Amino acid sequence: MLKVDARGDACPLPVVKAKKAISELKGAGEVEVLVDNEIAVQNLLKMADHKGLTSSSTKTGEREYLVKIVAGASGEEALKKLEEETSLEPEKKDERRRGMVAVISADHMGEGDPVLGHLLLKGFLYALTQQEELPQTVLFYNGGAFLTTEGSESLEDLRFLEESGVEILTCGTCLNHYGLTDKLAVGQVTNMYEIAERMTHASLIVKP
Numbered sequence: 001m002l003k004v005d006a007r008g009d010a011c012p013l014p015v016v017k018a019k020k021a022i023s024e025l026k027g028a029g030e031v032e033v034l035v036d037n038e039i040a041v042q043n044l045l046k047m048a049d050h051k052g053l054t055s056s057s058t059k060t061g062e063r064e065y066l067v068k069i070v071a072g073a074s075g076e077e078a079l080k081k082l083e084e085e086t087s088l089e090p091e092k093k094d095e096r097r098r099g100m101v102a103v104i105s106a107d108h109m110g111e112g113d114p115v116l117g118h119l120l121l122k123g124f125l126y127a128l129t130q131q132e133e134l135p136q137t138v139l140f141y142n143g144g145a146f147l148t149t150e151g152s153e154s155l156e157d158l159r160f161l162e163e164s165g166v167e168i169l170t171c172g173t174c175l176n177h178y179g180l181t182d183k184l185a186v187g188q189v190t191n192m193y194e195i196a197e198r199m200t201h202a203s204l205i206v207k208p
Contacts, residue, residue: 012193099203104144141171
């Protein structure tokens with residue numbers, strides 16, 4: 001078993017440290033990660049789930065959480081099975097979104113009149129739902145976090161995209177900065193490591 005102390009570490013360091021520890025296990029074992037905020041807990045659990053690994057979290061103090069991640073044959077087999085099932089999906093369903101990532105970094109589109117900018121971005125997100133080829137993932141960070149939270153005029157369009165299989169991810173640090181952590185209304189919380197990973201692996205990045 002490996003122990004990782006990520007208390008006081010800013011996103012995405014807890015995830016980076018956990019991934020490094022998992023790789024050191026060489027396929028089997030357990031990693032325990034200590035963190036001091038719920039966003040880090042969510043990011044670690046999501047990372048483990050994405051890799052097909054078993055994970056759990058426990059609050060051990062007022063501002064202390066323990067995340068356990070178990071790597072082993074069962075986790076590796078689950079990941080392999082998921083990859084095999086994905087490869088067997090109908091070609092049209094799989095190919096039409098693969099590698100396309102839309103990036104939303106503000107609550108408006110373009111520069112100039114802010115009212116117009118908000119209308120343009122709202123229109124863009126609706127237009128995105130009408131495309132024959134939908135993106136695989138839509139990333140929201142900085143001011144873009146306002147689009148996925150309560151009160152956003154684009155929630156209906158974003159929910160449509162999510163129901164169509166599009167991955168909706170919002171930066172957890174950004175939600176926390178703007179006081180929106182408890183107001184996320186669509187998609188899931190992510191971290192800068194995952195945002196960078198999605199963008200660097202994208203075959204096409206769309207940024208309004």
